[in-house]
Every structure is written in C-alpha cells, then in structure tokens.
Amino acid sequence: MNSAPKASASTRSHRAGGVFTPQIDEQRDGVSTHRWVRRQSWCAGSVATFGASYMGYTQWAVAAELQKVDPDSAPDALCLITTMPDFGAITWDNAAFSLHNALGLTQMMDRMVHGQRLRIILSRCARIPR
Structure with a gap:
C-alpha cells in the first residue's frame, strides 16, 4: 500500500514554544506552512488538510486567504470535522x-x-x- 507523505505543524503553541493568541496568527502561520509544504521535494503536488473543532476553523482561515492571494498554494481539499467558520x-x-x-x-x-x-x-x- 502506498502512503502519502504527512506533515503536522505546531506553531505558537506550548509545543512550539511560541505565544498562542487564539484567532490571531492561525491564518498567517497556516499560509506559511502551506507554502513550505508545497516547496518540499517529498510533496507530490496535492495538499489536503484535516482537523476537528478549532483545527477545522484554522483550515477555513488558511484556505480563504490562500484562495484570494495565492491560489496555487491553496489546499486541494479540506476535511472539516465539527467546525464552524465564525x-x-x-x-x-x-x-x-x-x-x-x-x-x-x-x-x-x-x-x-x-x-x-x-x-x-x-x-x-x-x-x-x-
């Protein structure tokens, strides 16, 4: 069975050592993460996101911004679980x-x-x- 590469990012959180301010930095950090993933040699070209609750919210925020400013870096798919955009x-x-x-x-x-x-x-x- 072929397995696609997976990436996970922890930015501005207790794991990353940064300062976590809800609903402030997710979009900027997520946009940077998407662009970074797409530049990696192991990225086959398609990028999908997955997450529930707050992680679902961050997917909305990142996808909306990338679709406007950099559609080529936008995620190809979102898997949103129990989330809301507002x-x-x-x-x-x-x-x-x-x-x-x-x-x-x-x-x-x-x-x-x-x-x-x-x-x-x-x-x-x-x-x-x-």
Missing part, C-alpha cells in the same frame, strides 16, 4: 452574550495550553459557600 456564534447566542458557551471554549483552550488547571480552579470555586 466563532462569534459561540459566544453571542441570538445577539446575547453566552457566558456558558464562552467559558466552555475558554476551558477547552486552557486544557490545550495548561492541562487541567482551569477546570480544577473552577470546580474549587463552585464549592465555596456563599
């Missing part, structure tokens, strides 16, 4: 701020960056008598 819909439900949804996203991002720390702090706060 994070505003999560935090603003019917034009009202949704703290529950915003905190859920905050917890998810914190687990990616710091492990379980935020969940532990919030569970302790919930047990404090008022």
Whole structure:
C-alpha cells in the first residue's frame, strides 16, 4: 500500500514554544506552512488538510486567504470535522452574550495550553459557600 507523505505543524503553541493568541496568527502561520509544504521535494503536488473543532476553523482561515492571494498554494481539499467558520456564534447566542458557551471554549483552550488547571480552579470555586 502506498502512503502519502504527512506533515503536522505546531506553531505558537506550548509545543512550539511560541505565544498562542487564539484567532490571531492561525491564518498567517497556516499560509506559511502551506507554502513550505508545497516547496518540499517529498510533496507530490496535492495538499489536503484535516482537523476537528478549532483545527477545522484554522483550515477555513488558511484556505480563504490562500484562495484570494495565492491560489496555487491553496489546499486541494479540506476535511472539516465539527467546525464552524465564525466563532462569534459561540459566544453571542441570538445577539446575547453566552457566558456558558464562552467559558466552555475558554476551558477547552486552557486544557490545550495548561492541562487541567482551569477546570480544577473552577470546580474549587463552585464549592465555596456563599
């Protein structure tokens, strides 16, 4: 069975040692990564992306930019799993701020960056008598 080359990038995250600022650098970093992959000798020409949730969002951001400014570097296929192109819909439900949804996203991002720390702090706060 033939296996296509695979590449994985970790930019501005705890693994890469950079500063991770959600929804700010994904597009620029992803565009650079796509261009880098296409220049590699092992790249057969077709580039597809894969990812769920936040990684799906990053695919939308990168593909949209590359399609506008550099269609030859744009991905040939996107495999989007449980994603959305607009994070505003999560935090603003019917034009009202949704703290529950915003905190859920905050917890998810914190687990990616710091492990379980935020969940532990919030569970302790919930047990404090008022």
